[in-house]
Amino acid sequence: MSLITGHNFIGGQRSAAGTVIVKSVDASTGEDLPYDFQQATAQEVDDASQAAHTAFLGYRTLSAPRKAEFLEAIAEELEALDDEFIGLVCRETALPAARIQGERARTSGQMRLFAEVLRRGDFYGARIDRALPLRQPLPRPDLRQYRTAIGPVAVFGASNFPLAFSTAGGDTASALAAGCPVVFKAHSGHMATAEQVANAIIRAAQRTGMPAGVFNMIYGSGVGEALVKHPLIKAVGFTGSLKGGRALCDMAAARPEPIPVFAEMSSINPVVILPRALSLRADSIATQLAASVVQGCGQFCTNPGLVVGIHSDAFTAFQAEVARLIDDQPAQTMLNAGTLRSYAAGLQHLHAHPGIHHLAGSDQQGRQAQPQLFKADVTLLLEGDKVLQEEVFGPNSIFIEVADPEQLNAAIAALHGQLTATLIGELEDLETFAQLTPLLETKVGRILVNGYPTGVEVCDAMVHGGPYPATSDSRGTSVGTLSIDRFLRPVCFQNYPDALLPDALKNANPLNITRLVDGCHTRDSVRIPDA
Numbered sequence: 001m002s003l004i005t006g007h008n009f010i011g012g013q014r015s016a017a018g019t020v021i022v023k024s025v026d027a028s029t030g031e032d033l034p035y036d037f038q039q040a041t042a043q044e045v046d047d048a049s050q051a052a053h054t055a056f057l058g059y060r061t062l063s064a065p066r067k068a069e070f071l072e073a074i075a076e077e078l079e080a081l082d083d084e085f086i087g088l089v090c091r092e093t094a095l096p097a098a099r100i101q102g103e104r105a106r107t108s109g110q111m112r113l114f115a116e117v118l119r120r121g122d123f124y125g126a127r128i129d130r131a132l133p134l135r136q137p138l139p140r141p142d143l144r145q146y147r148t149a150i151g152p153v154a155v156f157g158a159s160n161f162p163l164a165f166s167t168a169g170g171d172t173a174s175a176l177a178a179g180c181p182v183v184f185k186a187h188s189g190h191m192a193t194a195e196q197v198a199n200a201i202i203r204a205a206q207r208t209g210m211p212a213g214v215f216n217m218i219y220g221s222g223v224g225e226a227l228v229k230h231p232l233i234k235a236v237g238f239t240g241s242l243k244g245g246r247a248l249c250d251m252a253a254a255r256p257e258p259i260p261v262f263a264e265m266s267s268i269n270p271v272v273i274l275p276r277a278l279s280l281r282a283d284s285i286a287t288q289l290a291a292s293v294v295q296g297c298g299q300f301c302t303n304p305g306l307v308v309g310i311h312s313d314a315f316t317a318f319q320a321e322v323a324r325l326i327d328d329q330p331a332q333t334m335l336n337a338g339t340l341r342s343y344a345a346g347l348q349h350l351h352a353h354p355g356i357h358h359l360a361g362s363d364q365q366g367r368q369a370q371p372q373l374f375k376a377d378v379t380l381l382l383e384g385d386k387v388l389q390e391e392v393f394g395p396n397s398i399f400i401e402v403a404d405p406e407q408l409n410a411a412i413a414a415l416h417g418q419l420t421a422t423l424i425g426e427l428e429d430l431e432t433f434a435q436l437t438p439l440l441e442t443k444v445g446r447i448l449v450n451g452y453p454t455g456v457e458v459c460d461a462m463v464h465g466g467p468y469p470a471t472s473d474s475r476g477t478s479v480g481t482l483s484i485d486r487f488l489r490p491v492c493f494q495n496y497p498d499a500l501l502p503d504a505l506k507n508a509n510p511l512n513i514t515r516l517v518d519g520c521h522t523r524d525s526v527r528i529p530d531a
Contacts, residue, residue, distance in 0.1 A: 417467025
């Protein structure tokens, strides 16, 4: 196959000013693929940010239906990518074709869901407080508020979801829906995939008449800092490691104009096994738990990394059964060599710790990740040992046994912020341990009952976020329609002539959206009493 060279996407054009070449790699063999990419120069980072800013001036004012058409066109272009594209993604990530096909459906589905959000109009958050000219001692002016786009957004692609959390993923979809052009930093683990998806986005932009620069993409390592620090970038979306996310947060906070970073970073996703459920269905729980630990080679931010139960003979037997199941699991290829190195390093820390004991899993060797299971003394958690708070990204979990319900509460209270927590229990368990729910509400973004966290539905109610270090801002979510809120800000209009107001705030309600008018939700037009 002939060599293919990829250029940066800037302002609707291809740019190739740099001389540094970065290579696409086959995840299974480590061999170079026939794709070269030119690392963006400092000037190209500036050009991409400028192009996004120029596009913002026009894109933010387009009607919601126009932006919805753009998102739907992206979905159509993604769905039109052929089997050769699927094969390319598989080679770059070692993920199976069925997973990639499902992830593409999720990615196009996200775009269509945000198109629906735009058409229904609740994202405006329209609020109207009519004037009270006769109020004493002072009259109240007419006040109207809606939400508008914050500006160009820098998005960093995730390694573990080459489609759904990457080029056209949730951060890009929600930013574009909000009216914010995107400068996307392609992940080094799947640059050829990013190239094909970016082409699809550009085709959709051209088909629907979007401003040039509504989507831009740059390649290379070392370009992220310049992007985050660029004065025209107004927010950052990131999915990745705690180290990487924290570095971006610190850069953004140190800018002359600090900007928000919405980083999804680190979670160990505790699973609490309650006694009655264990007595009734220990074998099925063990099978389902082991399957969740090794699913996708454990390369999910919601992978169950900690399993907590109350001391009993049944819990001891349960641990032994999960260990047997983990021992039977085959090694799997990880996304890239860097992910495998990180996994191996994390396992070394666990093996070296005197308070942690190895329960299952063959020695880590070669190019594949071997599933592992450990057991840790609960005092490590209670005394704040950081080793139990650090995510080991891969097919690995740690058991912790507590003495009684009081120590269970103390163990949960000692946890840092998480994306998820799971309760495995019968109704009797959930009533007996009812205090766990308000405790977990302070620790996590999503609480599951009798399910497993490796699976994040894209819908209105989903929260994929949580207190630090799960995310850098626990008020948001990176999955679901609420994620659009991250890239919107409120603007208030005081005593504005009706004709000059945004449509979302005009008296006649031409968008036919639900608005909060004098404290009541309504779609009715606003009547202004005669003076």
